[in-house]
Amino acid sequence: MTTDVVLVGSGNITNRRHIPALASLGKQVRVTGVAGLHPPRVASTALAVEKLSGSTGREVHTLVGDLQSADIPDWISGADVIVVGTPPRTHAALTARLALAAPASTLLVEKPLVVSTADREEVSAFADRTPPVAVMHNFQFADGFRRALAMVQDGSIGSLRSVQAYQWSTKARKLPTWYHDLPLGLFWDEGAHFFYLLEAIVGELSQVSASAFPSKEPGDPTPSVLLASYTSSADVPVEVSMHFDAGISEWGIVLCGDRGTVLYDLFRDVVVRLPYDGDHNGKEVLRTSVLATARHWGGVVSNGFRMVRGNLHYGVNRVMSDVVAASGGAPLDERISLRSGLRITEYMRGLADTVLTASR
Numbered sequence: 001m002t003t004d005v006v007l008v009g010s011g012n013i014t015n016r017r018h019i020p021a022l023a024s025l026g027k028q029v030r031v032t033g034v035a036g037l038h039p040p041r042v043a044s045t046a047l048a049v050e051k052l053s054g055s056t057g058r059e060v061h062t063l064v065g066d067l068q069s070a071d072i073p074d075w076i077s078g079a080d081v082i083v084v085g086t087p088p089r090t091h092a093a094l095t096a097r098l099a100l101a102a103p104a105s106t107l108l109v110e111k112p113l114v115v116s117t118a119d120r121e122e123v124s125a126f127a128d129r130t131p132p133v134a135v136m137h138n139f140q141f142a143d144g145f146r147r148a149l150a151m152v153q154d155g156s157i158g159s160l161r162s163v164q165a166y167q168w169s170t171k172a173r174k175l176p177t178w179y180h181d182l183p184l185g186l187f188w189d190e191g192a193h194f195f196y197l198l199e200a201i202v203g204e205l206s207q208v209s210a211s212a213f214p215s216k217e218p219g220d221p222t223p224s225v226l227l228a229s230y231t232s233s234a235d236v237p238v239e240v241s242m243h244f245d246a247g248i249s250e251w252g253i254v255l256c257g258d259r260g261t262v263l264y265d266l267f268r269d270v271v272v273r274l275p276y277d278g279d280h281n282g283k284e285v286l287r288t289s290v291l292a293t294a295r296h297w298g299g300v301v302s303n304g305f306r307m308v309r310g311n312l313h314y315g316v317n318r319v320m321s322d323v324v325a326a327s328g329g330a331p332l333d334e335r336i337s338l339r340s341g342l343r344i345t346e347y348m349r350g351l352a353d354t355v356l357t358a359s360r
Helices: 012-023 039-050 088-101 117-124 143-153 186-202 282-309 316-327 338-359
Strands: 003-008 029-036 061-064 081-084 106-109 133-135 160-168 205-213 225-232 238-243 250-257 260-265 270-275
Touching: 003 012, 003 316, 012 029, 012 039, 012 316, 029 039, 039 061, 081 088, 081 316, 088 106, 088 117, 106 316, 117 338, 133 316, 133 338, 143 186, 143 250, 143 260, 143 270, 160 186, 186 205, 186 225, 186 238, 186 250, 186 338, 205 338, 225 338, 260 282, 270 282
Parallel strands: 003 029, 003 081, 029 061, 081 106, 106 133, 160 238
Antiparallel strands: 160 250, 205 225, 225 238, 250 260, 260 270
């Protein structure tokens, strides 16, 4: 049985992440239409869709317009799965509109699920919806992260003592045009990844502190540096450190055990395990350097080939597969549920409120 999928949004995330992940599912899915705001992008995305297995030779419907207010045609409301890949400010309104207009469709919405308190109230009503609403919390299903988590769970690094999530970003990278409209700017677009990964490692988080250093660029709400600390239900302390004016762009998570350390590199989906350092003598320092270098490059080469072949999906393919299964009646993984999406944005709201209140 083929699942009919409609893509709402024709930008970077739809073309670079959603379409390749759907393509990896083969004839299991058929993309039947694309909706978006910009005619050239909609046409380009529809052309990319036509190349998908199961879509070639079939008409791909297109709609240019804002689905928050435009009429929703039958080819959208009748789809098995609707994937929303639009800017964050539109997520809540589109979720609510599509949930009502397409009652038989499973919805998948990009992170972050909501921005404001009003957004939260708007989508909360659909937490128990059947078919479900899912949220794109993808990195927790990436191969590298699953290996990193397994090393914690099987005791490879002993008892987990602390976790650090770090982000270094340069403003020279390709950035969306709409991030200035979000609470703390880029943080609100990108922070969700860290919080659902941290929750997967240590359970629910409780904020201890949060602080920020403002951007030196006039009008940019994104902090230059954002710092926060948390306790967790696993009784493991957590630190979040985000530097948005750095000279390089790297995201990672460090899992510190009492018998070793795991480093997870999000951009490369590479995991490196380092053994216990003992008394940090010359031999152990050299061993750490050799293992860190060899294991990092081993992962880079392996995943480099996967990227060239088009099958490095960062877990997006797993989320798509789960959503397609849910459209057929299978239970949805709680880690990508609407409730999870709301909970993750509550962590972000708590941090943002603390920082914004302190800056007044």
